[in-house]
Amino acid sequence: MKTDIEIAQANEMLPIKEVAATLSLTEDDLKLYGKYKAKVDIKKINSLSEEADGKLILVTAINPTPAGEGKSTVTVGLGDALTRIGKKAMIAMREPSLGPTMGVKGGAAGGGYAQVQPMQDINLHFTGDMHAITATNNTLSALIDNHIQQGNALNIDQRRITWKRVLDINDRALRNIVIGLGGPIQGVPRQDGFDITVASEIMAILCLSTSLTDLKNRIGNIVIGYTFDRVPVTVRDLKVEGALTLLMKDALEPNLVQTLYHTPAFVHGGPFANIAHGCNSVLATKTALKLADYVITEAGFGADLGAEKFMDIKVPQLGKSPDAVVIVATVRSLKMHGGVSVKDLNSGENVEAVKAGFTNLQKHIENMQQYGVPVVVALNEFTNDTAAEIEAVVSLCAAQEVECIQTAVWAKGAEGGEALANAVVKAIDENTKAFVPLYVAEDSSIEEKIETIVTKIYGGKSVIYSKEAKNQLRQYKKNGWDRLPVCMAKTQYSLSDDQKAIGRPENFDITIRSFVPKIGAGFVVALTGDILTMPGLPKEPAALRMDVTEDGVVTGLF
C-alpha cells in the first residue's frame, strides 16, 4: 500500500473551476488560490439564501484510541460513495492545524483512497485562514497591552485579562509566561499565555458567523477581561472591531477543494473538539446545503465532544439539524475499549474484547438517538478483522436498532463506501422522527446545562465545581451570561474527564476547574480535569521526517 502522500501525488486533480462548475459556481464566484483551491465569494453565498437545503449527514465516532478510527477518512469516502451511487453530494469538513501536523499527526486530510486534495497544501498554509486568525487574535492582544501602556483610559485590570495570545504551533513553553518585562518603556508586566490558534475565540466566531456583519458584531462582543471594578471590557470598548474584521474578511469565505474522485469539498474552520466546539464553519455547511443534495460533515473526536457541540452549539446557528448521524468505529478500537493494549492488537481474534468494548459505541449510539436522529454505524475495515469479530459488532448494533455497515474507503475508495452510502440514504428516507434538542440554552442556567450534558451524554453522576468555578458562575450570572450554551473542554479519550477511563465508565463525577467566557462566539467554555489549551510536541516530532526536494516534491506528510 502506498502512503497517503504518494497516493495524493499520483492522483490527477481537476482544475477547481471545473469542480465548481458541477455545483453551478462560475469562475466569477471564486477566488482562486492556485489551480486547485478557491474561496467562494461572500456575495455569491449571500445570493443563495433562498435556495432549498439538501440533506445533512453528520459523521462522528466513538472515543478515539491509539488504534485509530478514521472519521475523516469515512467522511470523505462517504461523499465519494454518495456521488458514485448517483447523488449530488458535497463534503464540509474542518481544516487541519499546523501544530499537530508538525507534532504527532503529520497531516490530516483523510487517508488512503479517501482524501481531500491538494493534501500537502491543506496540511500546510492552505488559504491562510489559520494565519489570519493568529494575526487577528494577536493584534487584539497587542492593542490591549498598548491601551494599558498608553494610560489605560478603560481602567483595565491587567491581572484580569482573559484574552490570551495564540500560535498555530504545539508549544508548551508558551503556556505560562510573563510579558512586559524590561522597564517602563517596554510595557506593563503581567502573567499571560499562548493557546493554540484553533482554541481562539476568533476561530469559534469564524465558524459560527453567518455573514460579515455577524462576524463584526461577534468580534465587537468579545470580552477581553475586566476593569478594576470587575466590569467586563469588550472589543467594542477598544473600538477595534472594524480593524479585526478587516483582518478576517477573506478567512470567512469557505475554501473549496476536491476529493481524489473530484467530489467537491469545503474545508473550512478547524476548532478542536476537546478544547473548543469542534465543528467546521456554519457558512461552509450552509452553503454546501444550498449547492448539493447530500452534505457530509464531521465533528471532532468522539460523539460526546464534537457531536454534542454540533447539536447544541452549531445547530441553533445553522438553523438545521442533521438528517442522519454516522458513528465510526473499528474492531481494533473497540478491542482497546475492551481492555486490549496496543501491543496485543495483532494477537488474533478476540470476540470477547470486542463485545466488552462495544459498551463505548453503545453509549454513543444511545446519545445520538436521544437527539431523535437516525443513526448508522460505519465499521471501518482493517485487514486483521475476523468474521466473528465483525459479526459481534453487527449483532450488538442490531440490538440497538442500528444498522452496522462495513466500509473499506481507505483501501477501495468510493466503491468501498457504497454499502454505507445506501444505508445512510435509506435511513434518511425512512426516518419519521423529529430533532429533539438536549437543552434550550435560554431556558436553563450554566449549572443545569452542564448537569444535562454530564448525566445524559457522558453518563456521569454529578458535577464538582472548584472554588474558582463557583465564583465565576456568580459573576457570569451577574453579567447576564448564564443563558448561553456551554462548550465543554474535556479529554477526548474517555466519556469521563479521566483519559484512562475507557469503555463506558459509570458513577463518575466531572470536575469543572474553571470557565472561560467566549461572549463573541456566544458560549461559555467549561474546563474539566487537566485539559490543556496549548498542546506540546512529542519526543520525536513529525517535523523530523519532513522534507522537500529542489523541484518541490514533498515527503513526510501522511
Added chain:
Amino acid sequence: MKTDIEIAQANEMLPIKEVAATLSLTEDDLKLYGKYKAKVDIKKINSLSEEADGKLILVTAINPTPAGEGKSTVTVGLGDALTRIGKKAMIAMREPSLGPTMGVKGGAAGGGYAQVQPMQDINLHFTGDMHAITATNNTLSALIDNHIQQGNALNIDQRRITWKRVLDINDRALRNIVIGLGGPIQGVPRQDGFDITVASEIMAILCLSTSLTDLKNRIGNIVIGYTFDRVPVTVRDLKVEGALTLLMKDALEPNLVQTLYHTPAFVHGGPFANIAHGCNSVLATKTALKLADYVITEAGFGADLGAEKFMDIKVPQLGKSPDAVVIVATVRSLKMHGGVSVKDLNSGENVEAVKAGFTNLQKHIENMQQYGVPVVVALNEFTNDTAAEIEAVVSLCAAQEVECIQTAVWAKGAEGGEALANAVVKAIDENTKAFVPLYVAEDSSIEEKIETIVTKIYGGKSVIYSKEAKNQLRQYKKNGWDRLPVCMAKTQYSLSDDQKAIGRPENFDITIRSFVPKIGAGFVVALTGDILTMPGLPKEPAALRMDVTEDGVVTGLF
C-alpha cells in the same frame, strides 16, 4: 485629492494573467491568488537562468523625516514612467509588514497615482509570505524548547539561545518575556522575547536565497544558540531543516501584481532596513531582470541603511550591481534636515533651510558615487515648494555633478515621472564607470568592515564596542564568522546612531551594543544605540480608523 484607497478602489485592474502575458509568462507559469495576484512558479524561474539581464535601477532616499519623502511612490512612478516612454519596465519592491500597518502607517504600497495594486490585499495578508515566515520561525522555537524539555541530547544552554520568536505585529509587551513557567511538564523556564517578523533571519534568508536548495542549505546553517560548552548549535543539528523549508517553499516564489497603469511589479520579501538588510528578494529582482529591460527596485529608509546593505549584502548574492541609483528627497524634508520643525513646515519659503538641509542629501550622493554608479536625484514635488527652493536644490546637486529632476508621480502618475525616466535612461547610457564594492567581506574582519561603513558611509569618527560586543567578536572569530558581511541595525533618522542628529552630523562615534549572528542569512547584525527589533504601537493606532462593510468595502487603509 482622493485618498490612496479611494484612488485604488476607483482603478480598474487587469487580470494578473494578462499582465503576466506582457512578460511572456503563461498561465501555467503562475499560481493565482485571486484574479489580481500570482506567484511565479519556481520551475519557470529556474528556466530563465540563461536569459540576459536588463538594467537595474536602485531607488533610495535621504534620511527620513516626519515630512515624508515618498521613496516607494517614486519607485512605482518611475516604473510607470519608463513604460510610458516605451521601455519594457518592471518593478521589484518589498511587501509591507502588518505591524506598522496597524500602528502608524496604515498601509504601504506607494501612494496617490503611483501605487501597486490590489493595495488592500498587499497591506493585509497578501499571499501569506509573512505568515509563513512567522510560522516557520516559531515552529523552530517550539522545536528548540521541546528538544530541551525532552532530554536535551544536544546539550543546549537555555541561557544562550539566540533564536527569538516573532510576530508580524507591533507588540512591545513581548520584547522581554519569561517562558516555560508552570512546573516541570510545562517546559524549561528561560528568558526570551519576540521580534517583529521582518527582523527574523528566516525573512533575510527568503530574501537572499537563489533556489529552494539554497534556501534549505541556509536554513540548515542557522545558529540557534550554544551548548553549555559554547559550541554553536545549528538547525541542521536539530534535523528540522527539511520541515522548515517545506513551510517556506511557497513563500520563496515572487508575488506578481501591477501598478495603477498595469506595469508589472514583484512585491516580495520585506525586511526593514533599520533592523535588517532592507531589500526585496534576490529571486524577485533576478527574475525581473530576466523578464524586463529596466528593473526598478528600492531599499529601505535612507541610503546609509538600505542602499549600503543593497550594495554590500544583496549585490554579491544577486551577481549584479545597480546601473543607476535614484536618491529621493523633498524640499520639505530638506528643510527639516535644515532645522525647521514640523509645525513650521508650512510657514512659507525658506531657501536657507533648504540649503542647510542639503548637506544630508549631499552625503548620500557622495556615498552612492563611492560605489561608482551614476546618481540621479528625484525631487518629489509638494504643492508648497517654491521656485527658489527647487532651484537651490538643483544647483547644489549640479555642483555634485548630479542631475536633480522634479517628479510629480503622486499627483500625476506616469506623466509626472517622465523627466525622471528620461534622465535615468540617459545616466545609464552615458555611464562609463565600473561598480566599486565598499568592502570585500572575505578580506577584512568584522571590526574593519564596521569601521569602513562608519567612516565612509555614515561620516563618523570611530566605533565604540560594549564589553558584550567585544566578547562576541572574540567568539565569532573562533567560530569562523569573522569574514561575513555586517548588517548594521541603526536608527533611520540620522546618519549617526543618535536619531536627533539630523542633517550631516560630524565627529560622532557609533556605539555597538551587541551582535546577533545570522549565519543562515550569511551576515552578522551589529546593534547600535538603542535600536529595537520589536516596535510598539502609538497612542492612537491606525487600527482604530479601519473598517469593512457587509459587501467587503474597506476603509482606513491609506
